[in-house]
Amino acid sequence: MGYKRMDPNYSFADVTLRRSMEHNRSLERMEKINAVIDRSRIEEVLLKHYSVGRSVEEADAYPPLMLLKALLLQKWFRIDSDPELETQINDRLSFKRFLGLSLDRPSPDHSTFSRFRSRL
Numbered sequence: 001m002g003y004k005r006m007d008p009n010y011s012f013a014d015v016t017l018r019r020s021m022e023h024n025r026s027l028e029r030m031e032k033i034n035a036v037i038d039r040s041r042i043e044e045v046l047l048k049h050y051s052v053g054r055s056v057e058e059a060d061a062y063p064p065l066m067l068l069k070a071l072l073l074q075k076w077f078r079i080d081s082d083p084e085l086e087t088q089i090n091d092r093l094s095f096k097r098f099l100g101l102s103l104d105r106p107s108p109d110h111s112t113f114s115r116f117r118s119r120l
Helices: 012-017 025-036 039-049 064-076 082-091 093-099 110-119
Strands: none
Touching: 025 093, 039 064, 064 082, 064 093, 064 110, 082 093, 082 110
């Protein structure tokens, strides 16, 4: 039982692109939002109502806070489907940074968002 590890260290891709991201307004906005979110309280509520385990394939679950933040991005940016949300996360640096995903890690699968939304 556990979560996928979200490595806080930068990958080679993160380091390489860091300079180009310095003047990214979307990224700046996401970082401001991340700074004001009280993650501990939200995570506490999520964990009370969202049991976490392993899938049938023995894969660790994604952290529920990350999945909630992905659903917020979907709402804020009017992304009309879970497959499109998956695509946008894989395509947008600011989304990956907001979710705490390294550039070399793929987005959760679109079905993960759907199952999470249903469980919520």
